[in-house]
Amino acid sequence: MTKAEIVTEIANKTGIEKVAVQAVVESFMETVKDTMKDGENVYLRGFGSYIIKERAEKTGRNISKNTTIIIPAHKIPAFKPAKTFVNIVKSNLK
Numbered sequence: 001m002t003k004a005e006i007v008t009e010i011a012n013k014t015g016i017e018k019v020a021v022q023a024v025v026e027s028f029m030e031t032v033k034d035t036m037k038d039g040e041n042v043y044l045r046g047f048g049s050y051i052i053k054e055r056a057e058k059t060g061r062n063i064s065k066n067t068t069i070i071i072p073a074h075k076i077p078a079f080k081p082a083k084t085f086v087n088i089v090k091s092n093l094k
Contacts, residue, residue, distance in 0.1 A: 036077055048081040 001009075007025055011018045032042050032050055042050040057073040081089075 046082055046084055048079055048085055051078050051080055052076070053078045
């Protein structure tokens with residue numbers, strides 16, 4: 001499902017104009033990005049959490065040059081679904 005499909009689905013379910021729904025969806029995504037950029041996690045009870053994971057420094061290999069490289073420690077954004085969300089998806093896949 002794309003962002004446009006999400007906007008259409010919400011507009012159909014709520015009766016709100018697509019332009020207004022799109023503005024809300026865009027604002028939500030910007031807020032999540034800005035919050036995580038500031039180093040904070042976002043918790044949505046019953047849905048999941050947008051968290052920042054820290055990756056440790058590690059040794060990697062450049063196969064084409066056959067050399068060893070050091071990959072520095074870094075942070076990446078991740079999504080961790082809530083248990084209730086996971087259970088809903090699992091029960092519908094059977």
